[in-house]
Amino acid sequence: MITITDQEFLQFQRFIYETAGISMSPAKKALVSGRLAKRVQQCRLNNYGEYFRLLTSGNDAAEVQTAIDLLTTNETYFFREPKHFDQLREAACKLRRSGQTFRVWSAASSSGEEAYSIAMVLADTLGDAPWEVVGSDISTRVLARARTGHYPLERTTHIPPDYLKRYCLKGTGTQQGTLLIERSLRQRVQFLQVNLNGTLPQLGTFDVIFLRNVMIYFNGDTKQQVVARVLSLLKPNGCFFIGHSESLHGVTDQVQPVMPSVYRKTA
Template sequence: MSYATLSEQEYKGFSRLVFDLAGIHMSEAKKPLISGRLAKRLGQHGLGSYGDYLALVLKDQRERQVALDLLTTNETYFFREPQHFDFLAQAVLPSLRQERKVRVWSAASSSGEEPYTLAMVLAEALGHTRFEILASDISTRVLEQARQALYPIEDAANIPKAYKIRHCLKGVGSQEGWFLVSKALRERVNVAQINLNERLPDVGQFDVIFLRNVMIYFSVETKQGVMARLIQQLKPGGYFFISHSESLHGVTAELEMVRPSIYRKPLV
């Protein structure tokens, strides 16, 4: 374990790196997070300072991804902000039942709890074959967790009991203490690394987009760019969800607010 101290210059270097790569602003208050999350990497590489590690990160693309993974991972859990999933089930999905396939994008999916929550809600409303979900994040480490869809049993606490019975498999033997999201749901979730701060790949059009608990880390300019790109992928009449702690005020005028944190793209 490294006992190096993160200097102001080193903090600014890592902060600038994360902003350039992901558009995420790491304030002075994030200095302990930066030093704490990167300390083990200094020890693993036998480096004496964070400046030495920053130099390695700048020249080594693989290590740069490791550092980015460590610094951009945020808290997530199943059925976070449950009012959103209630609104989706009660107000949005009934109007989409005639669609051949409903497409939903979890655009900052982290380790998969949000997209698999969405998959449970959609499966209940539409059946297992009528929808597909794109789960994307900038971090390859959390996306690997999302692909595995294997979680500690305590993480199921917020999942309704009926959903757990129908959509989750409780581990036994070597997997005791864990649960696995059912194969039927895993097959509906496509996991992909996407940097929202860059030109988007051809992902197609979506009926619903979730982008929650990530824009609070973006500058206004970055928010505007990210939203402009995502809105292009939202169908007319489609819904856009942000977290209750976020706002699109001053960010975009292309969406109409349905209620706080829930927006809709006009039909025309």
């Protein structure tokens, strides 16, 4: 086993902060070592320092993305924080007769469970009215998984039974023990790679934005910058959802609290 030195860990600390805005504490040293060990070996390098030099050489963008994928944590599940989806349903109902396309952004969608949960609520609430869901993440690995809409059955326990019947297909034969999001619903969800720590692509504006359980990885300055970028795409009076363990205190004055972890953008 190749061991990572303190100096090498500091290099990767700086790498993931400068690339993705993620602040890693010294307690993450073992995590960094474990997640990158196979790449060091597969690239036939002698130590983590050589791997860091490969990443910063500017000669292998694909390897940089692989390292980002490995170092970012992606934890999610369907219908996480059910009250947020009640609020989403309420917001969608208010615009149902406006004729405008109701747009929602899952800004850290990971492997897609949040984005598909949103899509199920909108399909149920809005029916034939126009709506769109955009899911984004910095990790190409989890985005590839999200686009398939294919999940182990044990990950779907929080999906309401009615939604399971209407929007999900249970695998049989070689796919037994899995579930596939129904095709027409998958087609309404677009997944894009977006680095929230940099200039955002042209995504348009949104009626609702989910930015949940992301800010916990940022320091104060990065948190302010990311929230400002994201809120610039939220329409006035739009809803903004964050994680229950997160706070916007001292981060922004662009929104007003509606309930814990739910905010509305001031007009």
